Amino acid sequence: MRLANKSIVITGGNSGIGLATARLFLSEGAKVGITGRNEKTLREAAEALGAGVVALRADATDLTATERAFAQFAERLGELDGVFVNAGIGGQTALAKTTVAAFEEIVRSNFTAAFFTVQAALPHLRDGASIVFNGSVHAVLGMPGYSAYAGSKAAVRAMVRNLASELAPRRIRVNQVTPGGTKTPIWAGLVGDAMAALEKRIASITPLGRMGEADDIAKAALFLVSDDAAHVTATELVVDGGAINAPSGAPIFRVA
DSSP, X not given: OTTTTOEEEETTTTSHHHHHHHHHHHHTTOEEEEEESXXXXXXXXXXXXXXXXXXXXXXXXXXXXXXXXXXXXXXXXXXXXXXXXXXXXXXXXXXXXOOHHHHHHHHIIIIIHHXXXXXXXXXXXXXXXXXXXXXXXXXXXXXXXXXXXXXXXXXXXXXXXXHHHHHGGGTOEEEEEEEOSEESGGGHHHHGGGHHHHXXXXXXXXXXXXXXXXXXXXXXXXXXXXXXXXXXXXXXXXXXXXXXXXXXXXXXXXXX
């Protein structure tokens, strides 16, 4: 087992990529802590994951709650070997249609909260631990209507390099997994009943011909948090079926 006897916390572990990652980490022998701000889905996730998981309600944007949660995780799981900074939100911010409050909520949830999650975890991390951020291809795609989301994820992408340097004296590795279009509940509030059409569209512009699954991202996070990546830091692992780096290979561009 690749994570035997390791203690790892996953923020936003109550659904989507976070939940899939918690399930995988448990199967690899880890003791897992998850957070979520929705009490109902958090309890459902804890029941589904079963023994070996500690679930604590905490909103990632609430620094006091986050600090309290990490202190409790350390009490129950021991010194932490890793953190998957996964919690975040999506949302459109089209020009002329966006309020300051909506813009700032996305930045606060995806960037500010990510920084302070690491700050809250730091006193409880062992030397040689691993921090993995959940990024997004939106940081480089240039898609219209997503400026706040893309900007927040680009900020995380830059922060990974800085934190890797800052934490190097403690041999704490800092990396990022970067999903492309991935099937998770986050899409429900964005596309509603148009999910099938969205999946078809993303598959058409993805060289490997399909939308990503949450398990695809979980497996990448597993590599980065495990000792298999013991000499990997300040790195971005893109899991997007080739959409960013080989777009011309997508089905939509193929000649029959």
